[in-house]
Amino acid sequence: MASTISKETPVRQKTEVVIVGGGSGGAALARRLSSAALDFDPEQHNLTLITPDNIASTYPRPPGSLEDTALIPYDKLYTEGNAGRVVHGQVTQILDGSLVLESGESIQYHCLVLATGGRWEGPLAFPDSDAEVREHLRAWRAKFAAAKSVVLVGGGAVGVELACEVKAWYPTTEVTIVHAHSLLLNDAYPDKFRNSTVARVKQFGVNLVLDDKLESLPEGTTTATTTKGQKLTADLFISTRGPKPNTDILKSFDPSVITPSGHVKVLPTLQVPLANGKANLFALGDIIDWNEQHKFTTAVAHGEILVNNVLGAINNGVTPPIPYQGSEESIMITVGPRGGLWFVPKLWGLTFGDWVVSTIKSGLFIPNARALLGY
The missing domain is CATH 3.50.50.60 (FAD/NAD(P)-binding domain)
Structure with a gap:
């Protein structure tokens, strides 16, 4: 009697999309990606936002109590039915395909977006x-x-x-x-x-x-x-x-993409031109080297462009990249x-x-x- 060998269908590895930085640009991009239900399929892609904060904040007036509304949790960030995750931690190192957190945890990525903002005093x-x-x-x-x-x-x-x-x-x-x-x-x-x-x-x-x-x-x-x-x-x-651009982790990964002022070089698609030629890294917000004033509205505008460009990157170029025209x-x-x-x-x-x-x-x-x- 001939023996039969059953072959299991291989499990498709999900594409890992990671955003580092939970400020206005990073949070807006994460929320919009999670709501792009037709193209960001949770059966095929995982979405992770990494931020050191457990709240997002704006600057309340000196003697007031606006912090009661200005300190905003991330618990409602993702749209219902297409959730990602939020990891509270500090990224200390970027490697080719993974991130190392201060806790020692390693997080894999196929597409990475840096929205690390600036350091104030x-x-x-x-x-x-x-x-x-x-x-x-x-x-x-x-x-x-x-x-x-x-x-x-x-x-x-x-x-x-x-x-x-x-x-x-x-x-x-x-x-x-x-x-x-x-x-x-x-x-x-x-x-x-x-x-x-x-x-x-x-x-x-x-x-x-x-x-x-x-x-x-x-x-x-x-x-x-x-x-x-x-x-x-x-x-x-x-x-x-x-603020000074918070780009130390990228500088240690690929110093060729950091300007003398500490900003990140980007292409019009907001991709970072890595020395290894890979196109899986994007940047937005205060850290990018772009001739414009950095503010809340420009970071959000960067995110609007990146919704399309990130989806194109993880879906085999189904959507052509859109260049950022400035604001x-x-x-x-x-x-x-x-x-x-x-x-x-x-x-x-x-x-x-x-x-x-x-x-x-x-x-x-x-x-x-x-x-x-x-x-």
Whole structure:
């Protein structure tokens, strides 16, 4: 009697898609991929978001309690019926096909997206957990409340907004911005709008030291001297110069794709041109080397492009890649809790004032951030 040999059908290995970074860009991409039900088939693909945080956060106003809505869990990130997973951990090493976490865990990937954002300093450098963020805010609010004078080093949007928030809540505190340019913001925006910003900030009672620098920030009540010799004394010196790109893990994997400023080189498809020629790595948000201002809206725009391009990469090029065309350089700045300026580069350049800005941004875009995470 002849023997028969049964052959089992081999189990198809799922494609592992991993996003590192749970900020606005990474979270938005993860949520949109999970909802792309026709092309992102959970029977064929696994989706993982890795983030050191167990909450997403935006910066609440100094003495308020906005953290009750600004600290947002990831438990509703994925759409029902097509869930991915969230891994809370810190990636310490990128290897060819896998990631190593600080815990020692190894996570495999076939397609990797880096959305690691930037590293801030001082009050803008949030810890990872809900309890730590609340304690961080409590400690910094106490410092602001006790300070009779505050110097912010950096006059971009964050510096302007924080200066006016502090002045609004603590009117007797002397607040000064030191900025390297002759006008606030930078030359991505027209001088007319920048002059209007200078006028509004001065009107709000904030002092300005323009076209000058503080190379280092002292700690405690002390006097610092600018590069042009002006002496400034304050209880708090705070950096608002913007974040440094958080790209150390990629630099150790392939230093050829990191610019001198620490940003990641990308192709128009937002693919990273790795030295080994592989096209399975993408990047988005504050870390990419792209001639545009890094902000919430651009990170989300990057994610919209990558939904298509990641799906194309994992589905054998069924969808052709879409190049990122950039986004318009509009900017909305709050000047205290109830005012602000909004520049829109349409026609000859449109500027809107207090009523429009306070109506749109009074919640500091927290509702927008909550919507990105499914709330």
